Amino acid sequence: MQITLQKSDVVKQSSVQITGSKSESNRLLLLKALYPVFNLENVSNSDDSNLMTNALATNSEVIDIHHAGTAMRFLTAFFAIQEGRDVTLTGSKRMKERPIKILVEALQDLGADIRYAENEGYPPIKIKGKKLIKNKVSLAANVSSQYISALLLIASKLENGIEITLEGEITSVPYIKMTLSLLDEIGVETSFERNVIRVQPSANYHQPATLTVESDWSSASYYFSIAALSEVGTEITLSSYKENSLQGDSVLVEIYKQFGVSSSFNGNSITLKKEATVLEHLNLDLKNAPDIAQTIAVTCFALGMSCDLVGLHTLKIKETDRLVALKTEIEKLGGEVEITDKSLHLKAANNIKELVSIGTYNDHRMAMAFAPLALRVPIIIEDAIVVSKSYPTFWDDLKSIGFKITK
Numbered sequence: 001m002q003i004t005l006q007k008s009d010v011v012k013q014s015s016v017q018i019t020g021s022k023s024e025s026n027r028l029l030l031l032k033a034l035y036p037v038f039n040l041e042n043v044s045n046s047d048d049s050n051l052m053t054n055a056l057a058t059n060s061e062v063i064d065i066h067h068a069g070t071a072m073r074f075l076t077a078f079f080a081i082q083e084g085r086d087v088t089l090t091g092s093k094r095m096k097e098r099p100i101k102i103l104v105e106a107l108q109d110l111g112a113d114i115r116y117a118e119n120e121g122y123p124p125i126k127i128k129g130k131k132l133i134k135n136k137v138s139l140a141a142n143v144s145s146q147y148i149s150a151l152l153l154i155a156s157k158l159e160n161g162i163e164i165t166l167e168g169e170i171t172s173v174p175y176i177k178m179t180l181s182l183l184d185e186i187g188v189e190t191s192f193e194r195n196v197i198r199v200q201p202s203a204n205y206h207q208p209a210t211l212t213v214e215s216d217w218s219s220a221s222y223y224f225s226i227a228a229l230s231e232v233g234t235e236i237t238l239s240s241y242k243e244n245s246l247q248g249d250s251v252l253v254e255i256y257k258q259f260g261v262s263s264s265f266n267g268n269s270i271t272l273k274k275e276a277t278v279l280e281h282l283n284l285d286l287k288n289a290p291d292i293a294q295t296i297a298v299t300c301f302a303l304g305m306s307c308d309l310v311g312l313h314t315l316k317i318k319e320t321d322r323l324v325a326l327k328t329e330i331e332k333l334g335g336e337v338e339i340t341d342k343s344l345h346l347k348a349a350n351n352i353k354e355l356v357s358i359g360t361y362n363d364h365r366m367a368m369a370f371a372p373l374a375l376r377v378p379i380i381i382e383d384a385i386v387v388s389k390s391y392p393t394f395w396d397d398l399k400s401i402g403f404k405i406t407k
């Protein structure tokens, strides 16, 4: 399904309720499977969280988690400790290109029985669940934090807990801290000092009875971008958000100040307001917030700004190679982009081509990051349905704030 987004005026004051964070949801769904006594509220309605829920509930021997990276990584660890259970975890064509060797080797070092069903180092994998006795492991921390979170999520159920030594520069650190904070919330003892993380064993669940997932900050990024491209004075209120978030992408509040977007918290909502600015260039290291790179690159392009984004080494192994995808699509619109395998340089553009058809490469964030451009020129988004990976009601919510969308 291809859609056309028409140049439109965003309602001067609008509000949107965004679904729960898929990162928090997928962690808490797994923890609930390990400690089935607490309730969850505001769980993400994303494909990735539905896939996680279904995978944890099924008795099937083959589980297909499609494009869901966190589900693939977290479930690898989960099924490794389900004694007596044999599971093959598989996924989409792209999932079979997303590396998992570092996690598989760490689990094998702990004693797990995991083999590759097709290509070494990549899904699908065959897991024979068993009890893991060892508790010390080292792994490379510079490729994906999801491998580390996967180990942490099962750690309190291992007889001796875990001691993980992280090698190399640690990437996407806020996601590791999110995992540790959620463990902390359910009463599991953890520590993270220098490059060593320890988790104590914990057979029982302690507290609290209900955990509420905060709404998704990566999804909020598209509204920060919309606010940045709107007339001065435009206000967008998003819920349900906290000033002290576990999600690293909440750094948007600081980043978008540079685009003239102020944010104020009121209860559990945040109001974004466009103020005047004249910024010409942005320098940013996004190693702690890789999922908002596309949003920020497109905001800069739409505002005629140049930017240098670094710390993007994880983008090549996400839903698509996001560096190549950004370059290709921004250049179709008339921009100029230079990329390396970990950075992106955008030249200031003074013109944006109309009615360009944006390819989305099975990547929800390509569709959502380019959508705000409709505030400058009419734009076509290919395979618009991809947004359901993290934010199924995205297009309806854009309509509700004044975007004109036709099929």
Ligand SMILES: O=C(O)C1=C[C@@H](OP(=O)(O)O)[C@@H](O)[C@H](O)C1
Residues within 6 Å of the ligand: 022, 023, 024, 070, 143, 144, 145, 146, 149, 171, 172, 175, 290, 291, 314
């Ligand atoms: O743990 C998580 O929930 C995530 C970690 C990040 O991945 P990497 O650590 O691979 O960068 C992020 O990009 C992904 O969307 C979600």
Ligand SMILES: C=C(OP(=O)(O)O)C(=O)O
Residues within 6 Å of the ligand: 067, 068, 069, 070, 071, 291, 318, 319, 365, 390
């Ligand atoms: C990279 C992402 O997800 P995952 O790695 O979980 O597929 C994302 O949502 O941007």
